[in-house]
Amino acid sequence: MIVWLNGTFGAGKTSAARELCELLPDSTLFDPELVGNGLRMMLPRKRLEEVSDYQDLPSWRRLVVDTGAALFAEVGGVLVVPMTLLRQDYRDEIFGGFAARRIFVRHVLLHTEETILRERIASRERLAEREEDGASVRNWCLDHLAPYQSALPWLAADAYVIRTDRLTPRQTAERVADALRDEAGACGIVQTPEPTAETVAAGVLLFDQDDRVLLVDPTYKPGWEFPGGVVEPGEPPSHAGVREVVEELGVRIDDPLRLLVVDWEPPQPPKFGGVRLLFDGGRLSSGQAQKLLLPAEELRGWRFVTEDEAADLLTPNKLSRLRWALRARERGRPLNLEAGTPVGDGPHAA
Known part of the structure; x- marks a missing residue:
């Protein structure tokens, strides 16, 4: 099973994912950002300049599925995936890819009100080692607040929503674990096997x-x-x-x-x-x-x-x-x- 923790930047997905791995037996953290970082090192600069986000690379979306499936085959259990996914067509492609490989996905949205997000973003800036690093992180997070609000209607309809405004990462992970036990967030997506020939x-x-x-x-x-x-x-x-x-x-x-x-x-x-x-x-x-x-x-x-x-x-x-x-x-x-x-x-x- 894959537990996909969605939410905007600053929602605390990675921290909650680490805590969740401690709560769930036989669980493994899979961060698709590492796939993006690898593509940044391998792809020609010209290709990277053609996109504003590595999620727009078809190779990233394909590798997320292939890597997740390979990890699942290697270790089994539960893969915990903390990754913002705001485009519904990308969600379809990735979750559909997992479904084609008979890998069950639970979609959980960690939702935080914008005022709290802005507080967290400002706090992250203050904690940055250098001022320019903090400004860069802040701008990146702030730039994604509007797209998140635009995506919220379909996200809330597709995922199980957990409000994390005043929760610690541990408390968030406990809420997610409780939801999983109640079989919340199940994606009843059709499992269409991938063709092996024409x-x-x-x-x-x-x-x-x-x-x-x-x-x-x-x-x-x-x-x-x-x-x-x-x-x-x-x-x-x-x-x-x-x-x-x-x-x-x-x-x-x-x-x-x-x-x-x-x-x-x-x-x-x-x-x-x-x-x-x-x-x-x-x-x-x-x-x-x-x-x-x-x-x-x-x-x-x-x-x-x-x-x-x-x-x-x-x-x-x-x-x-x-x-x-x-x-x-x-x-x-x-x-x-x-x-x-x-x-x-x-x-x-x-």
């Missing part, structure tokens, strides 16, 4: 009466998606699309699905790629849309979007696939894509 996936485009397309927001990976999933061995792709729509949305499609695009996604390590199909699932009535049911452990939301709005939600490869699927829908014939680009269709493809 896969075939079937997505289904569902439309409203204004021809906006339905997208869903997975809990286990960043970004928005089309309803659908991996085709199981021996399963017809169109049947997989229908099955996934029922499982994810509670909607049963009676009419046959119409193929829009076949796209070959090239392998990009550590991803294996494979064949991606998009089908036209037809229009949903307003009554059907109001009855959509989302499995909480898999999807947190849905929305109908225009093609332009989808550009802010989908990854570039999925956006390209969607755009060509919409063109195929308009033309009434499917398109063959490779890496998101039509092939074998001559000059009329564009």
Whole structure:
């Protein structure tokens, strides 16, 4: 099990984590900041200058999961992870990565009111060995107060919240230990095994009466998606699309699905790629849309979007696939894509 102690800078996560390790038998402290420090030493300066925070590095997020999984395999027990995580898509990527490795995560938010945080930040500055060190720490912590407040709504909904305004690190750790015994903070995230080879996936485009397309927001990976999933061995792709729509949305499609695009996604390590199909699932009535049911452990939301709005939600490869699927829908014939680009269709493809 992993106990992820979240909270803004100055909330006392690391101190509480050390105390928690003393309270929990067979527990190990895993600080992902060490992964960030290692990347700072290994990555070229040019790459580091392209990001403002090492959390924005895909390699950091991947290594946090890989390192945590390796530690868990080495020592077992409980990994206590004190790390601020304010972006929900990063939370999805990291927690989803652990879930794919069958590692259970408990998410605990150590919440402190801003006035108390400012007092702690000022105290840390006074305790710094040099004045410039204290100013640097202070500015870093203060700069993250606003992002924390912005992230608080989703954090409070996702994690078990412990108020630490007047608690010592030991008292905080005791509250966390009590919460763990009560099974609080459990992340019921879907455990989707990571592919070990190329896969075939079937997505289904569902439309409203204004021809906006339905997208869903997975809990286990960043970004928005089309309803659908991996085709199981021996399963017809169109049947997989229908099955996934029922499982994810509670909607049963009676009419046959119409193929829009076949796209070959090239392998990009550590991803294996494979064949991606998009089908036209037809229009949903307003009554059907109001009855959509989302499995909480898999999807947190849905929305109908225009093609332009989808550009802010989908990854570039999925956006390209969607755009060509919409063109195929308009033309009434499917398109063959490779890496998101039509092939074998001559000059009329564009």
